[in-house]
Amino acid sequence: MTWWTRLRQFAGEHRSIAVLGGWVLVGALLPVLVLVPPFSTFQEQSLWLGGFANAGVFILLALGLNIVVGLAGLLDLGYAAFFAIGSYAYAFGASSFTGQHIPFWPMLIIGALAAATFGILLGAPTLRLRGDYLAIVTLGFGEIVPAIFLNADSLTRGTNGIGGVAQPELLGLKFDFSNPVPFYVTMVAILAIVMLFIYRLQASRLGRAWMAIREDELAAASSGINTVTTKLLAFALGASTAGLAGVFNASKLGIVTPDQFGFAVSFTVLAMVVLGGMGNVWGVAVGAFVLYEIQSVLLKQLNQFFHGLHVPVLENIDFVQYQFLLYGLALVGMMLLRPEGLFPSRRRQQELHAASEEIADVPPPTSAVAGE
Amino acid sequence: MRLTRVGAFAVIALVAFSACSSTPQGGGGNTIKIGTELPMSGAETANGEPTANGVKLAIKQSNAKKEITGYTLDINVQDDAVNGAHDPQQGATNMHTLVADTSVAGVVGPFNSSVAQSEIPISNAGGLLQCSPANTNTGLTYPPDALQYRPNNPTKINYIRLAAPDSIQGPAGADYVFNDLKAKTVYILDDTETFGVGVGDSFAAQFKKDGGTITKRDSAPKSTTDYTPLFTAAAAAKPDAVYLAGTTPTGMGLALKQARTVAGFETIPFMGPDGVADLGPGGTTGATITVAGAAAHDVHGTVAGIHDLPSGSTFVADYTAEFGKAPGAYSAIAYACAQVIIAGIKSAVAAGKTDPAALREAVRANSVAAGNKFDTVIGPVSFDKNGDITTPYMSFYKTDLTANGGKGGWVYVKQQAFTDPNAS
């Protein structure tokens, strides 16, 4: 057995250690990796770390959406609404606008709960709808929430947004705009804890119930699973993760405006989940990270690269401007060629290819590979 | 496996990129840079590009005169437009990039007030001066609002601007509509954005003070494609004029075009702030005259800056010679911002303060020092204790569709000097 297979087996059996250890490793390695060429030539370390903290926001969002789309099989096209709710909750709780100064750490929980509440409010009447209808309803919700924040200007300062949002403070250390390291470390910690939680969920009865609903809702209902509660929990947990991301992002940027939460955000997160491999937790995290870095660093470098080479047609293309075109092409391509994503969960791969190839034998799931 | 092959290809590509791409951070030992943070792509190109060009011209001419002994000036251009529209989050990222680039001594930008809100805390923490040629939102400089943007160094003003704030542009427009256009009743349409709502509010307040009436006020976000129902409803009150409180990239050009098809709005004058009076000739992509076409007649606008460059100024000729087209509404003002920064660099270098932190602080302190006057392409300027220009000017323009060989353009009407409400 290769060291890789042995490692995977270990990780399967000792999930918690694997997740925590993995994140500690990643968190420690990344700052070192960016000091090495070619990465050191793109931008300097503090910019990389700040970018990683921002990428972390998207990874969190992708992990949350993955619960809804990948684990429970519900297409949510308005996910940014929960991101908005978390951000505004923090802005109300800790800014010069309201005069409140609730510390960041409890606000993380409060923001997550606020978003989860709205997740339940939205989900309760709508989760019994069929997949495509649910998608459109969530899209509508995704548009209504920022619109309300925009138009209710007496409460939310409308388009100006709420500025002066407080930065976190830990044991006397005040996070500020000049140093990205505390934000980076905090994000790594949040990601580790959230991912641990998600893996635990996946392995639990709830996780198996999600899988059952995703594969065949009618059969799942017949075998005694309360589909409504199960789906509602997926929605609420997904929403709370977005709420967490919202609180963090608000504190890092220092300002919350309604135009931060448009459909483009929901679409980007969806692309990350789809490309990363719906259902595979690490796959989605890696996919989100890669996509974010491509968007924020690589596309700019591509521009410079082709400019420098003076290649006739490519020289005039601004890759950054057309990133959504690339996302669209990638989504279509993935769905046609590799719907299970770049880092598929084996289960998913079987589900998707079995459907089109009519493979009869599917190996029985063991607890080690459940939802891998 | 396929993925490892893809991975190998990616690594090789990255190495190739690193060989060919330029190093953005730090410069050679003898380069000092001025950063620009403007929306440069998509629908905002007409705003950002001419403004950045103003800075480029200033740098070029300063280098030619060898103004800074021992150093060459260079530019670091950043674009805050995402998907064609200015984006505060991208602005924040860009500002981090500029702060991290130790050869940058000062920044010209941003163009949009909402982007400034996310950038000032970052430049404040980095001790980097920002000079905006176009921001007009009063909350960016007027206390107590402005304080929330300086959490790291509340007493160090690092944000200055040369554009007259909304508290002046709105009322200037109101007085012009009441006195010059002789309109007693006005319908206001704003685009729900920071700038539009702010300038609409100050316009309405002044217009009422002058003795006029606002017949109706509507807000339509930039996603609106159909303004006709709004104008149809507003036509009932028969306004004498319309104030478009917003910018063409956020829909005002489209609103103008559709409004002229509604009975009651076909001939009355329209007025707008500098987001509408972009001074772009007909045919330029995204310019108001291009978007509104034949409807862009009888449109007036204000620009938050001076028009008459001091006599003997060769700016327009120099700009046209360098870039092949006429300057934009903010080119000269951006040039002036660059001049303020260069003046700071010059005195810092002369005093031997050449390490990045000292240089930045010297540039900042020099710009906001009370009583410092700067000789710029738009005349002498100085800044009050909040970073606002002490001699705000408003220039008035109107459209002439026969100009530019029939393509249409803006012609200058007059300019007016105002007093800085916060002058000490």
Added chain:
Amino acid sequence: MRTDRTRALRTVAIVAGLLVVSFVILGVQQFQNFLTLGAIYALVALGYTMVYGIIELINFAHGDVFMVGAFVSMWIMTVPLGLADRPINDPIQLTVVLLAVVIGTMVVMGLIGVIIERFAYRPLRHAPRLAPLITAIGVSFILQNIIQAIFSSSPIAVPQIFPRVKLDLLGGSIGVLNIFMVLVALLLMVALQLFVGRTRLGRAMRATAQDREAAELMGVDINQTIAITFFIAAALAGSAGVIQGLYFGSIQFNLGFFAGLFAFTAAVLGGIGNTTGAAVGGFIIAFIAVLAAQLGYSRWSEVAIFTVLILVLVFRPSGLLGQALGERA
């Protein structure tokens, strides 16, 4: 038979009631805006409902098909026909030009619709529901960005070739352009009803929508039928695009997003799968939008329409004119 009759009566009642109420509340001027907007939403909603009826897919990209139609019509007017931004006063010349633009746009868009179906949706016909939905979103962004790349992100002017003649009727001035557009929309909708109801291909479409396997067994060429459905849906959206360009005079790459969502709401409101319902729904949604503007609440019109969508889907998923479905939607 009796249920058919009650449904027909119900339809007529809703339509008549809507027209009277909107005329009274909005007044003559605003009424025209309402009719034009309604025509556009109705035509686009028809496309949504037809595609959903036949393959149970919400074609997320349909709103952008409408947008592309507007651009295609603008291109036809400015490039091959070389028209300037001036009204054409000669009625015969105007008619010929309009025919060329409308038919040209409809044919081009129809073909584009068929191509999209063939390459993006057909391979996924047996895949889990999620897959074609995601692909549709991808196609939507691809269309928007291609248009941006070719034409720019700013609003583009459309030549205003229709003379702005107004007639003084019913207490106000009524634009001939408005009358023309509503007539065109009505004509197309009637033509569609006749096609679906009376022709063999139309029958094949209805059969496929009702029970695909049975239709296949009866000898219907499923692939061809679906392709024709997409052709018609896209062509109708294209005609809506022509109206949009001619009436509003300006088009932009992001036109399709909200228009598409509103039209989809209209289709759902009327009863998804029901073509008459889609048309009626289009006018109801237009009424809400115009009323909001009239009352000064235009900022809230999006919220209002999405709320309608959610309420309909939650409380009456079959829509106004649909039959109550056995299995929960």
